[in-house]
Amino acid sequence: MKIGVIGGGQLGRMMALAGTPLGMDFAFLDPAPDACAQALGEHIRADYGDQDHLRQLADEVDLVTFEFESVPAETVAFLSQFVPVYPSAEALRIARDRWFEKSMFKDLGIPTPDFADIQSQADLDAAVAAIGLPAVMKTRTLGYDGKGQKVLRKAEDVVGAFAELGSVPCILEGFVPFTGEVSLVAVRGRDGETRFYPLVHNRHDSGVLALSITSTDHPLQALAEDYVGRVLSKLDYVGVLAFEFFEVDGGLKANEIAPRVHNSGHWTIEGAECSQFENHLRAVAGLPLGSTAKVGESAMLNFLGSVPEVSQVTAIADCHLHHYGKAFKAGRKVGHATIRSKDMATLKARIAEVEALIKG
Numbered sequence: 001m002k003i004g005v006i007g008g009g010q011l012g013r014m015m016a017l018a019g020t021p022l023g024m025d026f027a028f029l030d031p032a033p034d035a036c037a038q039a040l041g042e043h044i045r046a047d048y049g050d051q052d053h054l055r056q057l058a059d060e061v062d063l064v065t066f067e068f069e070s071v072p073a074e075t076v077a078f079l080s081q082f083v084p085v086y087p088s089a090e091a092l093r094i095a096r097d098r099w100f101e102k103s104m105f106k107d108l109g110i111p112t113p114d115f116a117d118i119q120s121q122a123d124l125d126a127a128v129a130a131i132g133l134p135a136v137m138k139t140r141t142l143g144y145d146g147k148g149q150k151v152l153r154k155a156e157d158v159v160g161a162f163a164e165l166g167s168v169p170c171i172l173e174g175f176v177p178f179t180g181e182v183s184l185v186a187v188r189g190r191d192g193e194t195r196f197y198p199l200v201h202n203r204h205d206s207g208v209l210a211l212s213i214t215s216t217d218h219p220l221q222a223l224a225e226d227y228v229g230r231v232l233s234k235l236d237y238v239g240v241l242a243f244e245f246f247e248v249d250g251g252l253k254a255n256e257i258a259p260r261v262h263n264s265g266h267w268t269i270e271g272a273e274c275s276q277f278e279n280h281l282r283a284v285a286g287l288p289l290g291s292t293a294k295v296g297e298s299a300m301l302n303f304l305g306s307v308p309e310v311s312q313v314t315a316i317a318d319c320h321l322h323h324y325g326k327a328f329k330a331g332r333k334v335g336h337a338t339i340r341s342k343d344m345a346t347l348k349a350r351i352a353e354v355e356a357l358i359k360g
């Protein structure tokens with residue numbers, strides 16, 4: 001079976017690393033000459049709207065999937081005429097736009113911060129009056145890793161904020177005084193079978209994921225599964241979906257969903273019986289899903305900008321390096337490590353060892 005992937009970054013690369021043993025071949029459509037997934041499959045170097053090359057991809061593969069959600073809607077609609085695409089155009093339409101996403105949470109009874117649609121500075125002024133400060137303003141589309149957003153703390157921050165974010169459609173969200181951030185990675189097959197990985201605790205630094213640690217018997221696991229299950233059913237979803245939540249007042253508030261394999265699920269490569277990458281491929285290919293049970297305690301640390309000395313990372317016990325083969329650039333995700341242990345105390349000590357390498 002040949003899988004077409006829109007996007008050829010590290011997520012596509014790790015998908016191919018998981019799918020190759022299943023006998024799958026890969027083609028990646030990505031305009032970047034140095035797309036790092038090309039080491040693992042064919043690279044169709046073209047823009048996401050290039051219909052000739054999209055047609056070429058569709059002709060070559062059995063199905064198409066995505067490694068990022070900001071794919072133009074026309075690209076998905078065009079491909080869908082010729083080849084099955086998973087997740088669906090509708091799932092991507094909702095997930096790529098924060099207004100549609102939050103409106104869906106509300107319709108499904110999933111708690112989320114107060115929010116308002118912002119099309120102008122006047123909309124923003126009215127929304128601030130209704131929601132109050134502090135609040136977070138975010139572009140409706142194309143924001144990621146804390147980009148395309150601004151925290152509004154005092155009245156002066158509101159002045160000119162619409163122009164500051166590019167005078168594009170935005171939402172305003174109430175600021176959530178969260179005690180923690182968790183995410184749930186789930187997978188749903190073509191037949192509707194659904195499995196959930198354990199909740200992970202996430203630490204973000206400047207809006208970018210830095211550390212994920214798995215939980216054991218988290219008291220909010222069942223609630224999170226209920227919320228995520230509602231979204232998966234509503235979207236008749238096929239593939240892996242990640243759902244990010246704020247922990248607040250002993251409950252959960254929905255932040256956002258990612259209709260794809262997710263950075264907070266990278267630990268599953270070594271930390272779960274079947275990784276998010278393999279399970280995504282199993283789901284889209286119509287294969288039986290693999291076990292989402294974890295094996296021991298695991299954590300994932302991102303390498304931003306550069307990867308520490310390989311010999312030093314691999315010297316740490318049960319520490320598994322993933323080097324994406326990307327050029328080093330400040331702030332760029334260029335690798336990660338999965339750290340494992342049978343017990344939490346040892347895990348924390350090993351995390352500290354890797355963090356010391358990151359700090360150099």
Ligand code: AMP
Nearest residue numbers: 113136144145146173174175176204207
């Ligand atoms: P996002 O791109 O929406 O995932 O936001 C990036 C990070 O900003 C989140 O992981 C939070 O740490 C923080 N953040 C986003 N929205 C809010 C909010 N409404 N209240 C408080 N913090 C937020």
